Amino acid sequence: AMVLEIKNYINGQFVSPISGDYIDSISPATGVLNAKVPCSDKHDVDEAVSSAKRAFSSWSESSTKERADVMNRIADILESRLTEFARLESEDQAMLLATKIDIPRAVYNFRFFALSILNGTEECTHLTGASQHLNYVHRMPVGVAGLISPWNLPLYLLTWKIAPAIAFGNTCVAKPSELTSVTAWKLCEVFTAAKLPPGVVNIVFGYGTEVGEELVRHPDVSVVSFTGSTMVGQRISQVVAPYCKAVSLELGGKNAALVFGDADVNESVECCVRSSFANQGEVCLCTSRIYVQSNLYEEFVAKFVERTKLLRVGDPEDNSTDLGALVSKQHWEKVRKYIDIAISDGGTIKCGYGVEPLELPHKLKGGFFFPPTVITGVDDMSSCVQDEIFGPVVCIMPFDTEQEAIKRANNVKYGLCATVWTTHLERAHRVSKKLEAGTVWVNCWMVRDLRMPFGGMKHSGLGRESAKDSLEFFTEAKTICIKY
Template sequence: MTTLAAEEDQRTRSITQHPSHFKDNPEPEPFCVGGVYTCPCCSYSSKLQFNFKTHMSNHLKQAVRHEGYFICKCNRQCRTAAHFHCLYCGHTILRKEQCQLHLSQCNIHTSRALPSPTASPVPPLSGSNAGTQQQIKAGSPSPSPTPAATSLLSLPPKCPERPPPQSQRPTVKCRHCGLTLRRRNLRLHLRRKHKTLITTMSTSSEHQTHLVLENYIGGKFVACGDSIDSYDPSTGQVYCSVPDSGQDEVNAAVAAAKEAFPDWSSRSPEQRAQVLNKLADLIEANLDEFAQAESKDQGKTLAFARTVDIPRSVHNFRFFASSVLHHTNDSTQMDHMGCLNYTVRSPVGVAGLISPWNLPLYLLTWKIAPAVAAGNTVVAKPSEMTSVTAWMMCKLMQEAGVPPGVINIVFGSGPKAGDTLVGHPDVPLVSFTGSTATAQRITERSAPYCKKLSLELGVKNPALIFADADLEQCVATTVRSSFSNQGEICLCTSRVYVERSIYPQFLEKFVAAARKWKTGAPSDPGSNNGALISKEHLEKVRSFVALARSEGATVHCGEGVDRLELPAQHAGGYFLPATVLTGVADSSRVMQEEIFGPVVCVSPFDTEEEAVARGNNVRFGLGAVVWSRDVGRVHRVAGRIQAGLVWTNCWLIRDLNLPFGGMKSSGTGREGGRDSYHFFTEVKTICVKH
């Protein structure tokens, strides 16, 4: 063995054989706490003493060892540049001149001794520390600590952390054990280490007991005397009891929100954003449990809930937590008058939020996030048919740091809880997504108080397909836009107009693709669609198909044509296959009224003018799709279509910075990005003469 290798082997043995480090006792000092060995150089830890010895040996192979300490140079493993560690207690020392001064104060050093090293002697130190070194070598008593020495003893026992590189993804801390880890690893950590804590929120287990939900008012769960049965759409069985809240519950929620408003509105946007981001992290950590609950509660496929509903709910919180930090005010300078004008925006107060059943948590967070980020407090009422994920979110509020009263959730029906909420004098603004008929009632109830209203209502979205379109892409996307989520999306296509020259070819491909769009058990990975929301809604959709057939329409696939093959446990579910109709007159109720199911009407057209006119020939105007390779035509037709959102050669690509809302009977107002911020705030103009 060479001299260099012998020296390296000796200094490796000297540290790994140190009795204070690796003596066979339950908790060797000083690196073993609670049976876990932690490296003083880096974040490595292990319960196995052998693995820890090996790890420390690797450190020493890259270190220059002196008497009682070694210089750490393994920059890739440690959290700082070259520094020093005491071999007795593991203490971090940032400067070589301080090593001997620390040794004079090290309790373990005075009571235990290292094996005699073979490494080179300690280089002479200058100044006052040199005298200290000579005292130690001569075996003289340790000097009393000086003020400078006392400050050295307060150094942290571990290497100081360097700021993570900008490319590193953000870290989060586990709310249960405090462990810091990368955000993408949080869910895996929770599943492995805290499985029992997660499964308590799941509603998908076959052995799940009957759920009884409670209102969330003032930071506490409050029981309600009356209840509503909630059904699993895929089985038709009752599995949940939802509070049937009335005037007392709504009044209590509004009072709690009103009380919390002064404190919450006075917080900085950064403080409010921190709370929203924390809530987003907690929902994301329990993504699978939320997805299972959403699928069971609404009837949609588990895959859709996992990839769309819950991830978008998380993104809603993060997006508005970020965007609220970047809004600016306006200002003008009037030099000839010596005046400066500027605007400021302030939160309004208590916001009343009513969300629908088709995308329960997705659309509830779409309203809560901007309202709370802007400084308002909220009283939200989810649909009584899909309330479970809202209730699950309430269970995370306290952990996320949401102050009591900032977010209040009241469950119940529209005629009782909803009517009371929108007519409450202490609720100055209302955001609603639902039917046009319900919006008319909201307008009437809120009119005496001149409330701010944002209404997203009924739809009858067209797709205009011209002969120069990419047919393969067009067919695939139109099937998805027509039938996704059982057609229960406000942006789904329900009318398809195809240029006559390609109409037969398109229809053949479209019907074939619709037949392959599988309707089945929500938990089946092969299912594209699950069940419709309720038995009443299923009968409504079927009645429109029957009406079309009675008026001479042709049913190419779906209802009454294709037979569904469902597992026995889903025999009582509310399933309807993807249905394609042709030969439906534009004046028919099937073409004019909202169906909100997996039913689409296909018709030919001859000219661009005809296509635009027929596309606009309904009282709704939320979304539309235009398919053409002609850039001029795309811009021309998109500009003439009466819709709040128009996609060309694609569907459902959304930038949340841009407005969302419809024309005509599809609603009033806009939400998203700056528009949401403006809706949930009041603007004030201030003029200062100087």
């Protein structure tokens, strides 16, 4: 296969990194070199930010219709190239979701925010008395937005930031993950084809420590939106503190499923298998702890293990595959380490790693494949139950009472999402209210309405993303009061 040479996209042009250095990006399914990614630094970031700053005055003054038209053209062109983008994404990230979720959602992100700005209205109030005053809210774009996105759903999460940033009249500099940069680079061709004015979106590739850090601390970057690990999120908070910059952080999760004794066991097993192993468990919303009421526990575990054993691990290009490869060798090692921890903490590996060998075709022998693994018998304080593993590993534990289940579900530092399985309506509402999580799904998982706030509590992040929340984040609200 041909090795792709990626370039930065600055001021509407494809440019090589100033240093001339590149990072090797490996295809996870084969272990073979897939792309050379620019190893950019401060100089490239400075160029990109000044390009975004120059483009800001005319873009921020363009009409909502002009901006919506450009965004709809981006969506149309991207959609017409769906198959190509999905193929590139699965080679780069070994993901199966590319055709079904990742690329279609990227298309939808642009259409959604284009509609959102065309339909937006602002509030106003009248003060009457001896004299009349009209107050209204004017939302000003913030300027240059710094956008940093992760490797697990590359195009989906990058466009979930770019679309609102530019829709509301800002310009931006984005940094995708150095592990998955191919589709972000290709998206720039779409920007050019859609006649997005130069400098409105700039993309600089490279490491977080080199590019991300410079972007976050750049004095001309007004807001920072980041999706990624909690550790990096904490580092970003430290860096931006002296600058009074608005920050949005969507960080890790250690999401619990609570399966009550009255739940439909087959339906809950089916959905929990999906929520545990979708995209190899490399989704911040994946379930990694399942608490099952004691009367249902044995049956649930038996059915869950049986269903998990039917999952096929293998070629992400093949439609019959259920799990692709993990993103990198380093990440594979991290996930594997947790299996050792589970065993030393007295856990039982019911199926998966070390139990059944993986049968892989020859061309995938160098890939970073990990079988879906189910663990029972570990204590809640085990790091398997406390840490975000971000792989196809799930722990199942029994519980007795509703109070106990809520307490245990909340007993981690994360609070991104949770799922509740019950046929009892009152319990569904009662438990959902008490869970410390930004989203609670009852008898379902991963159903997303982009009009609703999305984000995490505790160490899972800061701020929310949605039509309304993103408008608030990417604009400054100004009250204008006029006497008449």
